[in-house]
Amino acid sequence: MMSHMTRARYDRDVLVVGGGIVGLATAHALRAARPGLAVTVLEKEAAPALHQTGRNSGVIHSGIYYRPGSLKARLAVRGAQEMLKFCAEHGIPHDQPGKLVVATEPEEVPRLRELAARANANGVPATPLTPAQMQRHEPWVRGLAALHVPTTGRCDFAAVARHLATLTDIRYGARVVAVDRRPGVGVAVRTAAGEVLRARALVNCAGLHSDTVARLAGDEPGVRIIPFRGEYYGLVPSRRHLVRGLVYPVPDPALPFLGVHLTAGMDGSVHLGPNAVPALAREGYGWGTLRPRDLAAGLSWPGAWRLAARHWRTGAQEIRRSLSRRTFAATVRRLLPDIAEQDLVPLPGAAGVRAQAVLPDGSLADDFVLLDAPHTVHVLNAPSPAATASLPIGRLIARRLLAGL
CATH class of the missing domain: 3.30.9.10 (D-Amino Acid Oxidase, subunit A, domain 2)
Structure with a gap:
């Protein structure tokens, strides 16, 4: 059992699990929405964007494939425009x-x-x-x-993630192995290295391991990766x-x-x-x-x-x-x-x-899946076009999380 948390003692305001493009965009959006908020990204690897973000075709999707009105449709169309603008502003190759x-x-x-x-x-x-x-x-x-x-x-999404990583606090080699969440108090996270971090809230952007992290927090994700x-x-x-x-x-x-x-x-x-x-x-x-x-x-x-x-x-x-x-x-x-x-x-x-x-019936989730829980937002399905849509996805997660803080 991790050490007791009190309302007054936090190491950070928000911990974000996962240093892919969605986790980093979320950290960026949180800080932009509430300047001064103490946000730390916990990434198990030695660098950002080593999995889904850094291993795709680099296509900025336009949004034609997705069911009208779905999160994928709305956020991909908006995100494509924003991603091109972000790349232009920060000197990241794109066309x-x-x-x-x-x-x-x-x-x-x-x-x-x-x-x-x-x-x-x-x-x-x-x-x-x-x-x-x-x-x-x-x-x-x-x-x-x-x-x-x-x-x-087209763009280099890994380069976008690396730039976003320079805009926030990120800890590498920080694999999350335990989550202790207490209603009305906050969240404590233990890493594989034995470090315990306490925060007011948690965002789970762990990608391939997102359902596992959800269960560590005591939540049933309802899906399996x-x-x-x-x-x-x-x-x-x-x-x-x-x-x-x-x-x-x-x-x-x-x-x-x-x-x-x-x-x-x-x-x-x-x-x-x-x-x-x-x-x-x-x-x-x-x-x-x-x-x-x-x-x-x-x-x-x-x-x-x-x-x-x-x-x-x-x-x-x-x-x-x-x-x-x-x-x-x-x-x-x-x-x-x-x-x-x-x-x-x-x-x-x-x-x-x-x-x-x-899903349990064998169907594939065809939209982004976010799950709200006490002090927590879990991102449980964010494959393509999540890289394209990452900036508005980050803002959406930030709004949902900050509404409860």
Whole structure:
């Protein structure tokens, strides 16, 4: 049991668990909303943004995919504009090349029209293109129809997080192992190093470990984080000219993943991916990483089995694509027919793991999920487009937390 807390003795006003972009944006928003507030971010790693924030495609999403009125829709549209402005103000490399969403099969054309209607509902400019019009943007891409989304951007989200880290107090190597919360008093947190910190309130932005931290605080999150790894290939330099900007397939409406897409980076590189395979550890960036405790936590959740029963065919295809470069290349050829298997270069260091919240019925949470508790806000589902939306997400969390302080 941690030492007794009193109303008068706090080390900090707010502790934020997790030094990814959402945690850092939240700390920034708290300090901006209430100057003088003592906020400390607890990050278990030796640097910020080493997991979801630093392992994505760097795309600033426009907000076309998300259900109108949802948090994802509202905050991504607002966040995209703010992220571009933030990067410009702080000298962080960024641009706004726009993107194409391409239908390659007849059954995808109606879904592309639905996506255009959703873009319109969300206030995002999107222009339908014929195949000939599409090739003016991407001469080597083939499809039956496309949607041009000019407001999609690119940036280095890890660089954004590093800058945000300079604007707040952050402690590295501070893995949270216990939380003692007392109504009307506050929160005490113990780290793996044995340090105990007392605060008036806590924000849980622990990403892949957010449900675990919620349970440490005595709250039932109602979801379980199931990790999905996304793997990338690169194009060999001699073939990079085949992709000018950002090219996406029409996504499967039953899943929150966007499918294998083509991403030309600002440095001239081209990434192909990601896929979405179940990871064997919450930080399982390759098939060789297996953590029995993480695996057992997933397998003990009824929703994981229901999810597998519902989507086992899709899961099997993703695993096959993960294990076979030939299969991965075949997927890429749906958009880029001139690609050959030997044009693909594995990028194991670029793999990321998505912290996907799964409900007990096996459905995937399709919106950001925030849970309010005494002295606490838990962020339980914040995968893509959370990096895009991080600045307004941080303000939303700050408002909810400060309303109770």
